[in-house]
Amino acid sequence: DAKTTQPNSMESNEEEPVHLPCNHSTISGTDYIHWYRQLPSQGPEYVIHGLTSNVNNRMASLAIAEDRKSSTLILHRATLRDAAVYYCILIGGSNYKLTFGKGTLLTVNP
Amino acid sequence: AAGVIQSPRHLIKEKRETATLKCYPIPRHDTVYWYQQGPGQDPQFLISFYEKMQSDKGSIPDRFSAQQFSDYHSELNMSSLELGDSALYFCASIPPGNLGGYTFGSGTRLTVV
Numbered sequence: 164d165a166k167t168t169q170p171n172s173m174e175s176n177e178e179e180p181v182h183l184p185c186n187h188s189t190i191s192g193t194d195y196i197h198w199y200r201q202l203p204s205q206g207p208e209y210v211i212h213g214l215t216s217n218v219n220n221r222m223a224s225l226a227i228a229e230d231r232k233s234s235t236l237i238l239h240r241a242t243l244r245d246a247a248v249y250y251c252i253l254i255g256g257s258n259y260k261l262t263f264g265k266g267t268l269l270t271v272n273p
Numbered sequence: 274a275a276g277v278i279q280s281p282r283h284l285i286k287e288k289r290e291t292a293t294l295k296c297y298p299i300p301r302h303d304t305v306y307w308y309q310q311g312p313g314q315d316p317q318f319l320i321s322f323y324e325k326m327q328s329d330k331g332s333i334p335d336r337f338s339a340q341q342f343s344d345y346h347s348e349l350n351m352s353s354l355e356l357g358d359s360a361l362y363f364c365a366s367i368p369p370g371n372l373g374g375y376t377f378g379s380g381t382r383l384t385v386v
Contacts, residue, residue: 197374206277206363207316209374250315259367260306260329261375263315 167251172268175241183236183267185251190231194255198225198236200247201266207250210236246271275299277366277378285384286354294349294381298366304328305347306375307339310361322347354385 168186175181187196197212211218211225213234218225224237238245250266278297286292298305304323308316318331322341333339336354341347345366351358361382365375 199374201316204361206365206377206380207375209376212374259304260318260321260331261316261365262318263308265315 167253167264169249169251169265169267171265172270174270174272175238176272177243178240181238181241181245181269181271183238183249183251183269184233185235186233187251187253188232190253191255194253196225196227196231196234197252197254197261198223199250199252199261199263200245201250202244202247207261207263210249212254241269241271243271243273245269277364277376279362279364279378279381281381282379283382283384285386287386288354288356290354290385292351292354292383294351294362294364294383296347296349296364296366296378298345298347298364299368299376302366302368302376303345304367304369305341305345306365306367307333307347307349308363308365310363310380311357312360314360316363319349351383356385359383359385 195214198210199207201207211223213225226235248266248268280295306321307319310316319333320339321329325341336352339349361380363377363380365377
């Protein structure tokens, strides 16, 4: 499985934008970039995914580098409810299994 | 909208007992994944099913078995429970064609005493 690298933790203030980076230099052409988040004692929650183009949904935006070796999850206005562990995961080919690595613990300050 | 339903939410068992965890995927989702998350750990893939057949297997102990039934619900059976099996167990489902993201259930918290 192609690996991703994320910072262990990040901190933000409420109502400010948050940019969560992810490096995936060994990504292959068929790998999709998925982002999930997990709040304490809850199941992981799908946030967004993309292949090559930037993507937007009601929760966040995903900016993908032109060479696809990195991506950034953007929360436009962080709220206290966005405090969670964010996972960047590559899924590709016939194997659609999610393999969780070490995500980024996002702390949001009031 | 319907979500992934897991039961029970909490389960307390003694060592060497057996436990059965159930997962009801979103209607028309034909693929189910099971994950185990120990305290302070990231979720670890156990096993998956597609159209009632095992499709992939991860770090699942031989003491554990699972199956997917004709109505697509899945059960994870755990025997000879050990203290180290205490964890949150999540299942997730995805729709046909693997479009979009996984939908996870709220999990079953298993405590082995």
